Amino acid sequence: MILDGELAEGERINEVHLSRQLGVSRTPLREALARLAHEGALETIPHIGHFVRALSVSEFEQMYQIRPLIEPSALRLAGLPTKEKIGRLIDLNQLIAKAEDPDALIGADDEWHIELISDCPNKVLIELVKQFMRRTHRYEVPLMRERGSVLSATNTHRTIIASLKRGDLEAACNALRANLQSGVAPIVAWLKAREARTRKS
Amino acid sequence: MILDGELAEGERINEVHLSRQLGVSRTPLREALARLAHEGALETIPHIGHFVRALSVSEFEQMYQIRPLIEPSALRLAGLPTKEKIGRLIDLNQLIAKAEDPDALIGADDEWHIELISDCPNKVLIELVKQFMRRTHRYEVPLMRERGSVLSATNTHRTIIASLKRGDLEAACNALRANLQSGVAPIVAWLKAREARTRKS
């Protein structure tokens, strides 16, 4: 509902009303709200209520710094992939290219990145990557829905795959970092335009 | 209760009994259990129950790899500290040296590290560090309680402070990484001894 804009930024969530609307009781709804609060989508103030957190340029920039920091390390730990894995990465990349709706594209991109680092022995690190994937969705999905599929990650993905084929792990890590950092700019631009728009109205 | 060993590894938690014992109802207890599960202290299997996750050498090694990965980056982003901050770091370090019980020592060490990176503009990164501090407590606290204050971090902390005083941020980052990595070995040794002991009995 937050992604769909059914719940506006800053809106206060009434547990009773929302639970009625969703056809569940307050108890499981509160569990879901707690999870969303943990992911940063909501802010919960004790005894007062749950509020939809506004999208913020600075928070986004901070969140998007994390993946370039940790994901290359995960790839380094994973080591060079097998031929089968490279095949799967190529297939998934074509899936990204073919994806029509934003949700499918983002989902496929996430799958690609998870596949890339899936051999990393540090499962905690992989979980951390997944955690930040979920948290950044709040920013990626609305942008893509509004502007269409801006992110064309397929090319940088090909660069990474090429490096891996060459057996150059370090080059792949660097390309991965570049790939992840390149995602920031368009979203920041969109957020700033959005902020300006909101201020006008 | 987990830290105190009141709940053994692998033990199944009965919500009704534990809530009675604690004098609260099941609802807030379940919220707490969900948080513990999120932190990795419990494993929750739907419709079956909550289980105290066993301490595992491999999981610990994985978790302890994360902080050396992210914390130096946070320090780099924080930049060189002011004189006041250096003063506070020295004071906190003396607090670590003076700490008698393990909990105080771990708490003071955590405070020191948070103070070190507190100027990092990336608050998400700082929260991430805190998250892993909490998660590693499960391993640090029982060791310290059993063996006494093994961790003597004060010296490496002094090295970091000296580097910062010299204005050499990069050296401080490297020393910080070394400081964080040095914590792994004693805990792994203890865990392995513990595992061997458990296997015997």
Next chain:
DNA sequence: TGGCTGTATACTGTATACAGTGCACAGATT
């Protein structure tokens, strides 16, 4: 008229009651 206090109300936090699921054990069947 401005500020303050008391009260009513609406909401969150907690307790409890009810529903549904998994599991163990007993009995039947092959």
Next chain:
DNA sequence: AATCTGTGCACTGTATACAGTATACAGCCA
């Protein structure tokens, strides 16, 4: 004798009832 099935119990998941807290508004006082 071994496996399979049915039944009962114990536990988790959900709904609902109750308690406590924050807030808004009205009336009172300066």
